[in-house]
Amino acid sequence: MRYVVRAGDTLYRIARRYNVSLESIIAHNPQIADPSRLVVGQVIYIPKRVLREYEIQPGDTMYLIARRFNVPLDKIIAANPQIDPQRLQVGQIIYIPDAPPTRIVDPLQEYGYDEMVKDLEQIQERYGFIQISTIGQSIEGRNLYVVRIGTGPKEVHFNGSFHANEWITTPLLMNFIEDYAIAYDANQPLRGYNVQELFNETSLYVVPMVNPDGVELVLEGIDPTNPRYDEVVAINRSSLNFDSWKANIRGVDLNNQFPAFWEEEYRRKGITQPAPLNYPGPRPLSEPESQAMAEFTRNRNFRMVLAYHSQGEVIFWGYRDMEPPEAEGIVRRFQEVSGYQPIRTVVSDAGYKDWFIQEWRRPGFTVEVGRGINPLPISQYPRIYEDNVRILLEALRL
Structure with a gap:
């Protein structure tokens, strides 16, 4: 299929849009000198999507096949409208669509x-x-x-x-x-x-x-080569454990910084110099x-x-x-x-x-x-x- 490159396109995005592999698009477009640089108006060719074939084995069910290939069950069923998913036959050929892309964000880690x-x-x-x-x-x-x-x-x-x-x-x-x-x-x-x-x-x-x-200070500490090292450690009372640190790197609590009765908050906090928490800073913002x-x-x-x-x-x-x-x-x-x-x-x-x-x-x-x-x-x-x-x-x- 002929495709005209639009603003914002990359080969990766085009491959994903048409559900074909990036390698396949590159192989079908040898005229592209640098795959990382597309030009608006450039013509490229999208190969036909080729689904993997799978031969039904004894004991197979659509559910087990979906788990084996890490593809949602409904997508395998949709790719095989000619097949009764409740009546698979040994030797039958079915088509396996591409697995969904892996997730990007892993929130179950220290996230800096x-x-x-x-x-x-x-x-x-x-x-x-x-x-x-x-x-x-x-x-x-x-x-x-x-x-x-x-x-x-x-x-x-x-x-x-x-x-x-x-x-x-x-x-x-x-x-x-x-x-x-x-x-x-x-x-x-x-x-x-x-x-x-x-x-x-x-x-x-x-x-x-x-x-x-x-955030980086809490998660990673501070390197002795950092020009702020002595200042930060002094603010933290000579401790290298920063778990209680809420402030920015200068010891200012950013959520006490906004001009909404800031003067009252400053007096209430009673903290007049940089600290791991609760110092509103020398002035709003x-x-x-x-x-x-x-x-x-x-x-x-x-x-x-x-x-x-x-x-x-x-x-x-x-x-x-x-x-x-x-x-x-x-x-x-x-x-x-x-x-x-x-x-x-x-x-x-x-x-x-x-x-x-x-x-x-x-x-x-x-x-x-x-x-x-x-x-x-x-x-x-x-x-x-x-x-x-x-x-x-x-x-x-x-």
Whole structure:
């Protein structure tokens, strides 16, 4: 089949779109000098898809064959409409479709900045409809990535890892991005939600790791060759165990940085110098990470934001009576699908959610996942994801 290259095409994406192997496309197009460089308007040829043949053996069932080839049972049945799946005959030939691609995100591991970047690169390569860009950089020069998925006029924002030792919120959001992309690409629902409709109605913007320097510090420690080594270790009271570190690399708590009664929070905290947690900084938005988040938010028109933290299995949804009336109905729906307890207000200011509600009078939520002492053990992750996947989908729907 003749195909004309379009903007954004790669051979990998084309192969995936037509369900043929990359090697097969390259073999059928010897005129392509560099397979990594396609030109818009270039003509290439798509080979006919060749399915593997399999001869039925004694004892075979469609279920066992599906397991053997790691292909969903319904796809094998669909590829063999001439076969009665309940009446297989020895010697019969059936066709085996390609196995689905392996998943990219592995959330059941210590998940830091490097893991996130690698997964974002693969997600962007595999799913051409996902847009990945940056909103700024951390103090140590790590990119603050934002992922956009969806094309609708309604804009919604999720973020994670404002606090370094709450890094489990990053694989949660990355896992959701991949699940959402898989469902959209396959034109299938996700947990009963119509992803095609959500995609067309809502543009989702996810910043999966607001504090990459802090996350890396918690997970990897700090190398003695790092120019900040002495400063960071002194802030941590000479300890090289950073499990209690919530701040950015300069010892500023990024979720106490926003201009929402910041002065009151500064006085309340009573911490006037860099610390592993709770130091609001010398002034609002003093840090490049909080500055980037504020600028990013001002440049969009978010209908709702969810800031992910750990722990407590609660959802904070109000701020100084500034939240809109609809916020209570939304949080009650979140409670229904997750079991998390809504809490309207606490004595706290200067958080991202607080600032969003103050400035825009729109629904903003802080979701605290899991229970225990941060950093939460990865063994909690499967339950955390199941508790929250419907919150995320509801936020796109409402």
